[in-house]
Amino acid sequence: MRKDRLYLYTFLAITILFVIIGGVAAKYFVRLSGEQMLSTQLVSSKREAKEIAALLGNQFEAKIPTQKIQENLQNSIQNTNNETSFITVFDWSGKRIGHPDITKVGSKIPQGNSSASSMNSDVNFDEFYDLIEDSYGIANRDKTEVIFLNPVPNSDWIVAAHANVGKLASQLKEVRNRFYTIFSIMGFVMVLSSVITVRLIGSLYEKKIERKNEALESEVINLAKLNNDLGAYQKRVNQNLSQEKEVSKQSHIKTEEVIKEKEKKRILTYRRNELLPVAINEVAYIYTENTITYVLDINGKQSTTNSSLDELYSGLDNTIFFRANRQFIIAIGAIEKIIRYGNNQLKIVVKPNSDIDIIIGKNKAAEFKQWLNL
DSSP, rough: OOOHHEEEEEEEHHHHHHHHHHHHHHHHHHHHHHHHHHHHHHHHHHHHHHHHHHHHHHHHTTOOOOHHHHHHHHHHHGGGGGGSSEEEEEETTTEEEOOOSSGTTTTTTTTHHHHHHTTTTOOOOOHHHHHHHHHTTTSSTEEEEEEEEEOOOTTSSEEEEEHHHHHHHHHHHHHHHHHHHHHHHHHHHHHHHHHHHHHHHHHHHHHHHEEEEEEEEEEEHHHHHHHHHHHHHHHHHHHHHHHHHHHHHOOOOOOOHHHHHHHHSSSEEEETTTTEEEEEEGGGEEEEEEEEEEETTTOEEEEEESSHHHHHTSSSSSTTEEEEESSSEEEGEEEEEEETTTEEEEEESSSSOOOEEEEOOOOHHHHHHHHOOO
């Protein structure tokens, strides 16, 4: 349930992120495409207006009758208002001299018409683009705007380049819809691919975690078995000691050799200026620190000895004592528990507690396990 919720949040996060980025990118690309389309339209309309103005000016200069010039003009621009741009001609009074719709020839440009308002101005690209943008949703697809004016030499005529705003807006809208469609498809594919990738990575990670957990579980089982072996070994050692004491009590054999052997089962230690013999069976562990050898008994009392660990270990019963490392000798009865440490290493927790960690390296761990199984 938690994983499904995580995948859902991942899907929503990626979707929201793509919508934000895709929306900004689509708007940028739409404007870029619109700029190329409209700039081409603007340049061609201006060029056409200038060429017609120059042509009409030449005809006036050649003394061709005005009526004939008007007829030639009307024939050349007749029914061109169905395109994205077209040309009209009017005089300074606002009377239409030529228009693609012949019914409008001779009429006056209405007051407030865009043509009149654009008489003394030239439309740049930004204004042209905003003009098209503002035309979205307009019911009249035949709405036009004057985008360029050019006077005809040798006359009082003016050539006006018109943009069929409604049709240009439809073209720009189509471009916009194409971009949004492409981005929607790309977004769906990318979001779906991302979710599948996240889920795949999540599955691989879960399998890796499962393998680690299995390995950890196996190690825990091994440690539990090791601690069980420790308990069994301690119990076995205690039983042997009890049997030895029972046999000693029953036989009452105390020869000089036995007494001497018992006396050897002591470690001569020092505490301050006092000599203190410590019975072997009361030793918890022995360790060295700063070249000094310390002996700690089962009651937590600490003393020092002049002997090295090697010398002491050679005289100890290796069924009861184990050389954990170069620094520690531990008694079986002092081991409280065994825990995993690092890479295939073991950490021994003893009682009384040791301020220094007792670590059995991986090379000696097998020997320690074998010692517990004795």
